[in-house]
Amino acid sequence: MAESFFLLIATFMPLLLSPVAYFLGKRAGLAAVTWFSFGVLVISTGLLFVPASMLNGGRTVYSESYPWGQFGNFGLRLDGLSLPFAIINYIWFTVLIIYSKPYMNRKIIDEARSRFGGGKSTESTSVARGPAYAADAERRNDTSGIANTESGSLTTTTIGVEEQRYVNSQLGLYFALFMVFAMGTLGMVLATNLIEFYVFFELVLLPSFFLISFFGYGSRQRTGLMFFFWTHAGSVVLLLGLLSIGFFAGGFDYSTVRAHVSQIPAQWMSIIIFAVVLGLGVKIGGFLLHSWVPSSVAGAPTPVSILLVGIATYGILRIWLDLLGGNYVQYSLYINIWGLATMIYGGAMALMQDDIRKVLAYSTISNMGYILFGLGSGSVLGVTGATLLYVTSGLGKAILFMMAGSISLQTGTTSMSKLGGLAGKMPYTAVLAMIGLLTLFGIPPTSGFMSEWILFNGVLQTGVHDANSLRIALFGFGMLTTVLSSAYLLWMYKRIFFGKIPQELVNIRDSGRYITITMAALAGLTLIIGVYPDPFLTPITTYIQGMFHNSPAVLPLPSSGGSGIAVPLAKNIMFKSGNGFSSNAVPNSAAQMERINSGGAFASH
């Protein structure tokens, strides 16, 4: 039994209270359900911080465990690896609840109009909503109804009683599903058992499927189905892998697996790792497994798009790198190449898009590529960077998706050919989006740079250490891809915010405070981590260092005291002496070195 129940409550409170949210939404309306869900998530996040603060005081692991019959133990565990994933996800969920208030309300009211408004109003949900929409709203003002007050710019719109009832029940459903989504994510991160991991993994899938199918854009039911099939196919492959691990290790508990990992036969190890990476790779959206991502991410409502992709990177870290550890060094190069392909492919495709959501969807793929690139680095630094990048790229992506939502609320479109010059009309959105942008392509002082430099450093160090010119070349291409990332993001920004403003958008205003404040909160966080990353970096690094403690082939952190990695001097990397940048003045004897350091050359102090 556990000593305390912080994690248990933090995980299951949103699930248990989600029916309350549904009925609250249905009966009491938007404000009540928003603040209720917000309160629940704030408390849950707070409960996460309690054990998290214990971790900084010398302990490295905080866990709660309950017997779970045949499967072993049902546990929840916070350590250096799950800490960043858990905390950042709950911060996102909490912030996005507030964001959802005006956003989902507007979206569902539009639905209601098209549902109840007869033939006329179907056009109001179509793409060109801007001016037509205002006229539509005015036309409806004379019909008696309940005033639905929104924060911010869109003033007061009036909708009928029937419609209001529909809106309320939909809102209740949305917030309830969103809370289940949050619970699934946290449970998956905190799980201590393979079956538990899988159950929560599927619990993430279900609400997100419903959220896309009920609240998405475009042909959302088709999108939702496609999302479900792809990710579920991935889950099945993952499940086979997990079951084989349990079968060979004689138990599903992480601790059992870790203790008996050597019992897994070598030929099975490869198959298991392949299954796990393939299954999780679908959810990550790696190159060739990504085909569900653009439509699902672009088709989901904004808060869901942000959280849809990426959490599976935790699975790779935990199940492969942490628990199995097998073959990591051999296969890391392939993950590295796969990551690079994903990076370039996502970036290149993002350049081709006209819809902001699609750009961001491909940008998400590209960012997942960065993470895979780091995971495949074969060094502590690279894996640390990848883990931190999950946090930072998630922050950047969240801000940009919120920007897209904000723009679609205000202008009624996310097609960039219909936008332009918005910087003057939506200054707050523009400024905050710029911070998100900089986070995504890694410009200091945003957090993106912090994670990217650590990640790329790791990749390079492995290449240098192993004298592997392929790895060094991959590093070079990876660095060049950051230019591609900056290009598609800056071009997107230019098309949205700069240039001439289209005639029909001259009267728009910035989004309300719910949207700008939530964006600002995440923007502030990215700046803080960018300047002072220690609160996240220290636990991650410590854990990952310990994780690779027994695998000497994985490159450790550079040691302190001003010396770097110890490179065997016999290895020659790119340039064989005698060609290229050969230098004929390399001191090659200890005596010569002594002479140089003792002032034979210019090193006197």
Added chain:
Amino acid sequence: MVEITGFGGIAVNVWLVWILPFIGAAIIAGVARAGIKIRDYTAVGFALASAVSATTLIPLAFSNSEVHSQVNWIAVLHLKAGVLGDPLSVIMANLVAWISFLIFVYSTGYMHGERDLTRYWFFMLFFIGSMQLVVLSDNLLMLFFGWEGVGLASYALVGFWYTDRKKDFVGTEGHRAGGIAMWASPSHAGAKAFIMTKAGDTMMLAGMFLIFAYSGTFGFKELLQNQGWAVQMAHQNLLVPAAILLFGGAIGKSAQFPLNEWLLEAMTGPASVSALIHAATMVKAGVFLVARIAPLFFALAAFGMTQFFEVVAWVGAITAFLLASQAIANPEIKKVLAYSTGSQIGYMMMAIGIAGLSTNFAEGYTAGFFQLISHAMFKAALFMGAGALLHVVGSRFMTDMGGMRKYMRKTYIFMFLAAMSLAAAPLITLGFWSKDAIFAAVLGSGYVHSLPLFIMAFVVAIMTAFYTFRMIGMSFFGKKSPHLEELEKTGHHPHEVRPIVWVPFAILAVATIAIGVVGFAFGAQLQHIFADYLAKYFGITQQKQLQLLQNPATTTQLVKPHTDTKLFLGLNPYAAAASFGAFAIGGFLGYMFYIARKIDPQIISKNIVTRGIWKFLYNRWYLNSALYWGAVIGPVAIYRIIWRYFEFTVMEGISHAFEFSMASFSRVVKAGQTGITQTYLFVFGVGIMIIIMLLLL
């Protein structure tokens, strides 16, 4: 000669120099609510405060001591944040701070009445804060924060007029070269600047990471103290590549060949921004980086770093030549100045590069830094003057000016003084002495290819004098242009700008002459400071260098011990003659064409050869076209093919195929579900028979 470490005493001032502008930037939006005037004064006040704290550091430069103050930063990687105030950074910080302050004062007048000035002030303060961070940082990682901050601020300020009005464009509309539009909107120019410098930054990061991989530190002091990393890197022949990659960052930031194209479009920003970018911040960051790392790498000369310095020198020389030649053919005043900046920075790079190839490192190093100082002063003055001209004329083309000296007497005088420095008018201008120092350094070096370098430098000096006279002549001399006559018809009479606008550049213009008069002594003093600095902290003295050259193990064939010919006072006669000659030739030609107007420039277009050359130069050697075809249009075309035939057809096709096969399968199964009992029985019977037959076989 005390070395101060920690936070005590003057160390706080070093931190304040770069933190104060950031504080100003942080509060400027709040202050703006109190009123426009208060906001402007606050911005100028923070710039002044930063400049004052920089001034308090000057004694460090004269006493040749340093302040090194560190705080903990990233604990797991043992990284510390810190500032390093040594003679190099103190001189640079003062230059940046005071020129920025003058530009800020100028801005209050020049930008008066513009919209969105809060944003302007925010980024201006952010700009100088970032630059001071580059200057004062004690390690490469923190320097990179400032480095990207500078890039970000220039992106935002180059694209300041983001609504892309036609009048804010650069380039002649409709001018195409090689199928590429040669005119650009502010937002386009800003993005271009950011992406191109980012390409340089990736190289810089790669170099930084390589060094970090071996040394485990980014600190300049630490890298110098324990040189084991360099031994290892040299063994794997990675030291020179790492140094060159690091220099790649400077190539991007300082707009050196081949990443020079962004600088020319960056003229879409306000003139005050151009002045800041060209004189004090952005492009100087690259030179400063080279000045920061060059002694470090030279101190590692035992590992054969000559190739690095060779690359620096030649990149500088090529850029100087390339951009000076393009400046000759351009009709826009700010663009001429932009080309000239790139070209002059090429000089600085060349000087620092040649320093590493000579027997007297301090000489070339000082020459490069001297050029940086003089260029910062006269180029800031020229840009501010050009801004005043643009403001009054309402056009960026020199062909729309003409005869302006009658209307804008003061602007004319002070721009002329600053321009003389650019053209290197002998003996009384700062520009002359710095250029002379570079010539002397090139000639005095023992580098085996110093003669071609010198000839290039000489030709560039001729072209510089020519385009300077052309610029002055076209805008201030000759007849009024049709554009001006039209302006007068509509009642806009050109007039002198307000004192708050002309006084800042008057100060700088006068200073270039005032220091220029004693320029030789100034240069000697500078060399004295740097020689002491290099000897004390890097162990670089002439004796050591000679010793090294005599040691066969460390000598490369590139540098030979060389006895230079020096006149009394250490003046090199060949260099001095070349400086005089270049000014005389270029100046005379420019005078004849554009001031005296004895020769009509139209003769160029009469001859097919000269017209061809003119077109080649006007189209920027077709480098911009090559850049767009190779780096933008080409890749995008490939991406489009992938998008159409892979992503759209294959990847989406997988889902469609899956969907289709499921649907067909269900259709087949559905066809069987007829609901007719006879059919079912029939199929059942056939099945049974088949099974029985199978069993019997």
